[in-house]
Amino acid sequence: MNAIMRGLKATYNFFAGDAILLVAVAIAFLLAFALERANMPNALIAVLFVACIVGGLVTTLARELHGRPRQR
């Protein structure tokens, strides 16, 4: 069991290493897929898709700031 968990953790660290990024990318792709299936306008899907990816990056960086005092 330990070896399996270690393997899973190593795989997760290799491909993502960051839960927020992983969730954001998953949401981006799943949401775009669902909207495409629902025949929503192409431009809207594209904007939401990119927004989710950027949102993931912004959120994970904001989390890095948590607990750091502002210097100046």
Add this chain to the structure above:
Amino acid sequence: MTAQLWAVFVAAFLASAVEFVEAFTIVLVVGVTINWRSALAGALAATGALAVIVAIFGTALVRFVPIDALRIVVGVLLVLFGLKWLKKAILRYAGLKAMHDEEAIYEEQIAEMRARGEHHQKRVDPFGVATSFKSVLLEGLEVAFIVITFGLQATVSAQGRGIAVAALGALGALLLVIVAGALARAPLQRVPENALKFTVGVMLTTFGTFWGGEGLGIEWWHDDIFLLVLVAFYLAVSLALIAWLRPYAPTQVAPTLEELDNPITSEVAE
């Protein structure tokens, strides 16, 4: 060669250069503390293993996975790799994360090897071979995936030479690092590692978004030309994020972008 294949070549070259510089430091440690035969044997074996991984996975994926599914998988992987690299590079530029210091890693590894009782010897040493093999394989694995994913997509959209072009980019970086390392006989500190990571992060995220979106059915405005819009957008967002984060950095480690990538001018300025 098309613009897309050039982009694949450049991205694979830059990503590989970053990883091979890190692997080179460990190979150098083994070479200096044990012997060069062990260091090179391990490095060559790992390079061979990486080539086999690229060949097997690359061929299998092209043959057995439908194009749209392949685009989505490639897109997810590239966006994940890209955001991971971009996050690290942004934190380093903002001064919230220490810059990668090859010299410090080199000294630390040498001390560790000596503490283990490793010393210079003439015959091939299994520990030295294993250490060198492991470092090159681990650092190279991410490059192998970038070569496979980038190459696969370019293979699909640019008449079947994508993997070869991406592999050539990686090979070029390997040769450059070996030559530079052989000339310097020291850890490669002058390489602007963070700038490379930042550039590759933007490129991987851009191509991952574009190809992943195509796989999902998104029709990008003006097709391939939209890649330029995405690059500009991700670049602008990343620079804005650096500017946003910089005030939170400890004051002594928040240099400018120019200072970070040009240690000579930064020393003169000081």
